[in-house]
Amino acid sequence: MDKKKLSPAINPIDVLDNASPTFYNRLKGVFKTRAWYKGLKFARIPFQHLLLIIGSLFFLLPFLWMLSTALKSDLDLFRQPPTWLPYDFKNVQVNGKPLPLYNVTVDNVTRQLAMVSMTKGEGVFVDPANPGVQLKVRSKFATPILVVSLRWKNFADAMSAAVNMGSGITFLTFAKNSLVISFFSIIGTLISCTTAAYAFARIRWPGRDILFVVVLATMMLPFQVTMIPLYIFFGKIGWINTYYPLIVPQFFGNAFMIFLLRQFFRTIPEEMCDAARVDGASEWQIFTQIVLPLSKPVLATVTVFTFLWTWNDFMGPLLYLNNPKLFTMALGLQAFQGRHNVAWNLLMAASVAFTLPIIIAFFFAQRTFIEGVKMTGLKE
Amino acid sequence: MKEKKSPKSSISSTSDGVILPQGRMSKKWSKRTRRNFLTGIGFSSLWIIGFLAFTLYPMAASLYYSFTEYHFKTAKLWIGLANYLKLFKDPLFYTALGNTCYLVVVGISLTIVISLTCAILLNFKVSGQSFYRVIYFLPSIVPTVAATLLFIWVLNPNQGYLNTLLGKFGIYGPDWFKDPNWSKPGLILLSLWGMGQTIMIYLSGLQDVPTSLLEAAEIDGANWFQRLRYVTIPLIAPLTMFILIMGIIGMFQYFAQAYVFANAGAVSGALGSPLHSTLFYSLYLYQVGFMQLDLGYASAMAWVLFVIIMVCTLVLLRYSSRRVYYAG
Numbered sequence: 251m252d253k254k255k256l257s258p259a260i261n262p263i264d265v266l267d268n269a270s271p272t273f274y275n276r277l278k279g280v281f282k283t284r285a286w287y288k289g290l291k292f293a294r295i296p297f298q299h300l301l302l303i304i305g306s307l308f309f310l311l312p313f314l315w316m317l318s319t320a321l322k323s324d325l326d327l328f329r330q331p332p333t334w335l336p337y338d339f340k341n342v343q344v345n346g347k348p349l350p351l352y353n354v355t356v357d358n359v360t361r362q363l364a365m366v367s368m369t370k371g372e373g374v375f376v377d378p379a380n381p382g383v384q385l386k387v388r389s390k391f392a393t394p395i396l397v398v399s400l401r402w403k404n405f406a407d408a409m410s411a412a413v414n415m416g417s418g419i420t421f422l423t424f425a426k427n428s429l430v431i432s433f434f435s436i437i438g439t440l441i442s443c444t445t446a447a448y449a450f451a452r453i454r455w456p457g458r459d460i461l462f463v464v465v466l467a468t469m470m471l472p473f474q475v476t477m478i479p480l481y482i483f484f485g486k487i488g489w490i491n492t493y494y495p496l497i498v499p500q501f502f503g504n505a506f507m508i509f510l511l512r513q514f515f516r517t518i519p520e521e522m523c524d525a526a527r528v529d530g531a532s533e534w535q536i537f538t539q540i541v542l543p544l545s546k547p548v549l550a551t552v553t554v555f556t557f558l559w560t561w562n563d564f565m566g567p568l569l570y571l572n573n574p575k576l577f578t579m580a581l582g583l584q585a586f587q588g589r590h591n592v593a594w595n596l597l598m599a600a601s602v603a604f605t606l607p608i609i610i611a612f613f614f615a616q617r618t619f620i621e622g623v624k625m626t627g628l629k630e
Numbered sequence: 631m632k633e634k635k636s637p638k639s640s641i642s643s644t645s646d647g648v649i650l651p652q653g654r655m656s657k658k659w660s661k662r663t664r665r666n667f668l669t670g671i672g673f674s675s676l677w678i679i680g681f682l683a684f685t686l687y688p689m690a691a692s693l694y695y696s697f698t699e700y701h702f703k704t705a706k707l708w709i710g711l712a713n714y715l716k717l718f719k720d721p722l723f724y725t726a727l728g729n730t731c732y733l734v735v736v737g738i739s740l741t742i743v744i745s746l747t748c749a750i751l752l753n754f755k756v757s758g759q760s761f762y763r764v765i766y767f768l769p770s771i772v773p774t775v776a777a778t779l780l781f782i783w784v785l786n787p788n789q790g791y792l793n794t795l796l797g798k799f800g801i802y803g804p805d806w807f808k809d810p811n812w813s814k815p816g817l818i819l820l821s822l823w824g825m826g827q828t829i830m831i832y833l834s835g836l837q838d839v840p841t842s843l844l845e846a847a848e849i850d851g852a853n854w855f856q857r858l859r860y861v862t863i864p865l866i867a868p869l870t871m872f873i874l875i876m877g878i879i880g881m882f883q884y885f886a887q888a889y890v891f892a893n894a895g896a897v898s899g900a901l902g903s904p905l906h907s908t909l910f911y912s913l914y915l916y917q918v919g920f921m922q923l924d925l926g927y928a929s930a931m932a933w934v935l936f937v938i939i940m941v942c943t944l945v946l947l948r949y950s951s952r953r954v955y956y957a958g
Contacts, residue, residue, distance in 0.1 A: 455670030476688035502680020564886035
């Protein structure tokens with residue numbers, strides 16, 4: 251009724267509402283009954299689970315595909331149509347040698363025979379029970395017997411696969427290189443960013459606020475602007491094909507981490523620092539003995555994210571490292587893909603190995619990861 | 631008393647301190663201020679050195695290079711604005727810019743819409759949520775190169791599972807990274823897979839929306855969608871703004887995925903293949919700078935990139951200060 255007073259124009263919905271019992275009104279009535287609401291409430295939880303599961307499939311299936319491919323044999327890789335489970339030949343021991351088992355149809359009788367060799371259109375088979383007799387059969391009468399088999403050997407193969415023939419450089423080399431760079435980057439970031447953040451958070455000094463604005467502004471600066479002069483500079487001092495260009499800058503601060511640490515340091519009660527100052531503690535003592543011990547959670551976040559960024563970094567190593575001996579995991583994986591374009595099982599096994607340290611770190615420090623994301627925002 | 635005064639006086643002397651010579655500055659500052667200044671500089675000295683050596687100097691140098699003809703081993707030759715003029719006539723520059731804009735517009739808007747939807751799902755009050763949250767988040771920490779390789783394999787036109795899956799529904803899947811029309815959607819799919827971090831940011835925002843406001847809206851007769859549209863979305867607008875700005879900065883520097891991706895589909899193996907459809911701005915810059923060794927031109931491109939990012943950020947910040955409500 252009130253609605254009508256407010257709107258001078260005739261609303262078709264109102265006209266329908268006020269009409270004598272029509273189909274439309276009866277339909278509307280159904281949605282207002284108690285039973286309907288009760289039903290809705292009952293159906294809500296399964297429905298919400300359904301939506302969540304549909305979403306999960308999108309995120310989970312590529313993972314499963316990665317894992318499934320990593321465990322497939324070379325032949326299985328390109329079977330049409332592709333299967334989710336890795337299949338392999340069913341092998342049987344004949345005279346101490348493993349031979350693949352086939353379903354062979356001869357004269358409308360199907361027997362399980364082991365294949366000795368296969369040439370164009372014709373295969374040589376033996377009966378595993380009676381290995382003395384060999385049988386030549388047209389290959390169109392033979393179909394391989396497949397069983398689900400997980401080929402864990404792919405991981406070992408991928409790790410020991412040489413990127414350049416005969417160079418002896420394997421994924422283990424890359425993993426070691428990545429670890430070395432990550433380790434020193436974490437040390438450098440922890441040293442340089444905590445001290446700078448302390449200066450910005452807890453010491454009152456002229457020029458502090460201006461410099462802090464500069465810190466924030468550098469977050470907006472794309473790497474592409476400084477990339478070329480840095481490359482030339484590092485080239486001049488002979489640092490190309492060393493880890494120095496990747497590690498040394500980490501010892502001189504990172505805007506994101508300084509910001510993150512400063513925000514945390516500011517939550518530590520100022521009174522504690524002041525009390526220590528009154529007692530004659532130096533700033534360094536306050537920093538190392540009061541502030542740092544109270545900041546363990548944020549130090550964990552900085553460690554985890556520095557690890558994540560350096561482990562993940564592609565462009566830095568691509569610019570500064572040309573020698574495959576020095577490649578990081580990211581670079582090595584890309585180079586491997588360039589050379590062995592079809593060895594997807596090994597490639598995926600290597601990818602799993604590359605991802606695993608981060609997944610493990612995530613499960614150990616789940617809270618740190620999520621908190622860090624909320625504080626720093628997005629990667630790269 | 632003294633304590634309360636000192637920050638004020640230090641701020642006023644800061645602006646003087648920059649101009650005045652050392653002798654007068656030390657006279658004007660109290661002993662305490664001077665000591666604090668030295669401590670502050672001391673603590674931040676690593677960052678200051680780093681800023682000068684790894685940010686300020688390279689910025690100045692690259693600005694200088696952008697006005698020169700410079701081919702790595704040759705001497706720098708001052709050519710004024712010629713690099714910039716050449717840039718605005720370079721068809722590949724526009725291709726790269728267009729591709730990047732496609733990624734920014736389509737990629738970021740899809741990321742925002744879908745990650746907000748996922749965050750709403752993850753905010754349901756049902757059991758097992760922590761399990762779902764891990765699943766939604768996990769892809770975002772997969773290293774970029776590994777994730778890209780995985781998607782090249784998933785999107786493989788013949789052996790990949792996506793096209794197989796589509797085939798089951800009677801859809802003939804596209805050739806993805808071999809087809810210039812589908813290579814960018816493929817990359818967007820990859821970035822959507824790894825949007826767990828955005829989802830987590832939105833989720834924390836949703837959890838911070840005061841229930842009192844939502845209940846008030848419910849009592850006033852607002853339905854689920856109205857509560858979302860008129861209460862929740864305005865309240866998390868600062869997060870959307872943050873995601874938008876960080877997304878734009880990130881997308882303009884989009885590199886590793888495109889670099890690895892080009893390797894897969896290419897017959898030629900050229901960057902940006904097929905048919906320059908994945909030639910993004912940073913990739914083109916890398917190609918010009920480190921493959922064609924035209925460092926002056928690449929520096930000019932870098933500065934244009936910087937200006938674009940700055941303009942986008944400032945416009946968004948200005949817009950957000952007028953339109954976005956920041957609580958507290």
